[in-house]
Amino acid sequence: MAELIAKSPCDGLLPATIGGMSLTEEHPGAMWAIAPFNGQLKVLGKALEAAHGMAFPAPNRATGKAGSRAVWFGRDMALLMGPAPDAGLAKHAALTDQSDAWAVVRLEGQGAEDVLARLVPVDLRPQVFKRGHTARTELKHMMASVTRTGPQSFQIMVFRSMAKTLVHDLKTAMEAVAARG
Amino acid sequence: MRLPGKGLNQGAKPITFAFNGRHMMGLEGDTLAAALLANDVHLVGRSFKYHRPRGVLTAGSEEPNALVTIGTGGQQDPNVRATQQELFEGLEARSQNCWPSVERDVMAVNDLAAPFFGAGFYYKTFMWPAAFWEKVYEPMIRNAAGLGALSGEADQDRYEKAFAFCDVLVIGSGPAGLMAALTAGRAGADVILCEEDSRMGGRLLAEREEIGGKPGHEWAAEVLAELEAMDNVRLMTRTAVTGAYDQGTYGALERVSHHLPRRHSLKSSHLPRECFWRIAAKHAVLAAGAIERPVAFRNNDRPGIMMAGAVRAYLNRWGVAPGERVTVFANNDQAHRTARDLHDAGVHIAAVIDSRHEAPDGGPYQVIKGAQVCGSAGRQRVESITVRSVKGEEKIQTDCLAMSGGWNPSVHLTCHLNSRPVWNREALAFVPSVGAVPGMVTAGACNGIFSTAGALREGAEAAGKVLEALDLKPAAADLPEAEDDPYRIAALWAVPGKGRAWLDFQNDVTVKDVKQAATENFRSVEHMKRYTTQGMATDQGKNSNVAALAVLADATGRTIPETGTTTFRPPFVPVSIGAMGAGATDEGFKPQRFLTSHGESHTRGAHQLEVGLWYRAAYFPKQGETNWRQSCDREVTTVRKAVGICDVSTLGKIDIQGPDAGKFLDFLYTNTFSTLKVGKVRYGLMLREDGFVMDDGTTARLGENHFVMTTTTAAAGQVMAHMEFVSQALYPEWDVRFTSVTEQWAQFAVAGPKSRQLLDGLLDDDVNGETWPFMGCGEATVLGVKGRLFRISFSGEHAYEVAVPARYGESLYRELLKRAEAMGGGAYGMEALNVLRIEKGLITHAEINGTVTAFDLGLQGMMSKKKDFLGKAMAAREGLMAEDRMRMVGLKPAGAAKEITAGAHLFTPGDPVERIYDQGYVTSAGYSPALGLPIGLAFLKEGPDRIGETVRLVDHMRGVDTLCEVVSPVFFDPEGDRARG
Amino acid sequence: MRITCPLCGERDRREFYYKGAALVRPAEGADLDAWHEYVNLRENPAGPLDELWYHEMGCNSWLKVTRDTATHEILAVQLASEAGLGGEK
């Protein structure tokens, strides 16, 4: 019997290294949207803590750590990245599999903020946008999720179908920043 | 002429450059203007209208005259201000608006015809006969108009856009700006300091006045060193703030590589030529300085006649004396510094002419008080001036006249949010009105405070105000000691007399033009401006508007404040279209969305169609097929006879969950979904609040509280926003959550009589009429992967849509094609999909065009009477259900020309083909291989009642005029047995 | 122009989609005049106006933004879910 072969969104597009910065595809594992039902936020928070060891993130924040993270994903929603959600959470929230819906990349290195300043209309400087901060915003006309994962590293997500444009736009900005020295 | 030992660029590297083909030497740090003056080149270009010889007037971005062209072809930049362009090795610049050369310009004949070209010339001359407008006048005007020209070739440069954020944006780096940045920076505020020049310091680089006992430029260097060391301060040189916008947003143009040889900014290189910044600032300190204004007198536009402040800048900053025998003409004390500085540098001062009787004496040179310069003479450079005083007229030999009519504060940015500046009688200038731009404080010369000490004080005070608002404490202020001379000035706008006295140098507007406008009753400043074109050139009248206003005030017997001002609008300096649209070329124009099947369909040579942002396969040409119709017909037939595979992942898919999900859908759709059984799919229709159709699609019930909705590709975003609105704004109490899963699933239509056979062995479970009845849905394991199966049809055939997580999309697509091809089927694209649905009378957004109702579509039966739904009240309006509305029908050819085209209009045969006889229009058309005919869907007045009638189809665009038969919109398998069976 | 989203904070205007006046929806069964007013009639004041903005490129919240149409000053921002726009039910 034939077998289906999995392909990641940025397959064949990455990695790239430009001017001391690197752009790599992340493979975060499962990604599930968790949207608490009316009045369920507190109970859900406890259940999430119990099942996955992290709090339900407040707006503009991410909880957990690399490999198992909950990223605030907009109004009434978090994205659990890493583990598949415990079935018990379904009592308190709508759970929706989005593992294949987003291209996830990591931009890292000196100048990463300058690169994003060319694409994202949000203040991402370290004194304002700290580790564990996240933003739902746009990246050059694409709906995006941007999370700081380290002093010079960001996790960036756009819809899977736009992976090529994401890589193109990021690389173009990286080249321009690198050229300025 | 370069003066050894003078200027701030001592020991700078020599640079070779060329002007109009002539090679010359300059110094690193020179502007092109400085280098030209150092080489005694005064004639730089020709004026716009009269082609008069013009030279360098200023030393900044306000320059109206010294505009040059740099580069050729796709690298050609016209209208580059020589006063801003930095010199680089190999720079080649050319004069503009002259032919064959700047010295011998044929069009200079215009100057002799000047009496014909006065104010309102265009309006008066090019009126009659009307037949001449397009053929004669327009080409003539276009040929003569404009300064520099574009090459007409594609721009080869790279540009960029960027965002920046700060607590305090300081605009300008003169004494006020530096002091403000220093005060704010020391207090810990996040500061961005923008300076349009390549070097920070403003007038401190051009003056010899001291600060704290040392030269101003040294003080500036020390402050800059301190600022540079602060993490919270960002210094941006070559960056002009171009506009002030709402909520503290500022636009700024950074000239990133204009100062480098061209190769650095080409697309093949990576450095942008310019960067357009959007700066979001909590507060701003405007310390933009002031612009010196000329005095209008006869022939005041001759090369060698310059602004007094600019002459000081060339001398003190670049070590260049613009003349050997200089005269100064002023109405204020400050301009006397020009004579002083030149004299100290060993340049001969022929005379200082001051219009005031109480003018200061100055140094060991002649000061003629209470006198005016009333004319100049010379060929391509000033050779002498005529001075008029109580003693009569006197001619003075001079090769450079430094003039000053006072200073205009740079209030531009304070006007961008519609505030008007106010007239200050002491400073004889417009100053910003308080609170003109929320969050902006003004300081220094742009505020009408012209002394260095005043600027420092105001800069510190402005920062103090901002810091207070930011809840930060300024460090104890220690203002250094500095020049605090009073600004003594007496009004002098235009010297009376015959001949042409120039106001707007770039647009060639004279005092006489403004007076004539007033005579012809264009008394409003806005009318005068447009009638004379005063201030409408690329410099926007930076150094001439106020004088023109004063002349108009005088001519109309009003005061200046009574006369008013024109409005300053962004941008403060010209911004190239390339910078505005940075990044939006080629692949950067808009995001591209690719299907998981894209690679495979591309490999198969499929022609791609852009559908919104998506790229979808239009058709798959096979060997021997020479046009798209052949491929399309074959694909349609394949689906009807065997099986076809089509990627339908672009349709919007919305996952809906929650106890109130059914209730929510009942409200969104005209028909009922809460009664839909788990495991079934239903077609639904959505209206807008005004009762017209918004979208259609199928929704599947996967569980008691779990639905998946499908929207059209076109309306996916709109439907999502609509659902969010209903859920958040109208029914927040309903417990329902939804999110787009369009990208999660790769979904393929498997359509045709052999579709069930194809799925056999692909799915773990058996596929039969029991397990997967028509409109059935559910989870299915596809080659071991958890997916979903929907038995729905958009082709009228027995069909399925099979979905798997997108990572498997490409793999599944290949497998489906392999299986289809093995049974005589294959891929089909958008063209075939379209024909298949037209044959079935199924609608898309070609039909749902915003003006159609459920009634027009024959779907009035879908509007439930038992429940409320969005749009119900307005859809019930009489007019939306009227029999004579244009309603959907099918069309078949009935004339000799068998052609049906989308967009064609329909008429009753015999009626004139005129708008008022219009009976309807065609929305979709295609060739049906099954019928062997072109077919179409159309909206026709009383359509369904006219089945069997003949209508006339007229398409003016494509030259089609034929007859059609009105038929049912379902052309193929009207009973629908094929899909159900 | 910048709008402060109650969830995301201050954001550039480009992240938002504008819909028009924020009005209270008539109740089910309201007469056609009420619907006509809701769907078609607008005040268009030169001054404060309640408007609907959608944080489309951000958190997906619909907002009721009170904005002075003459000065562009934003006087208040509220989540549409808390603005009572659904009317009587």
Ligand SMILES: [Zn+2]
């Ligand atoms: Zn938001």
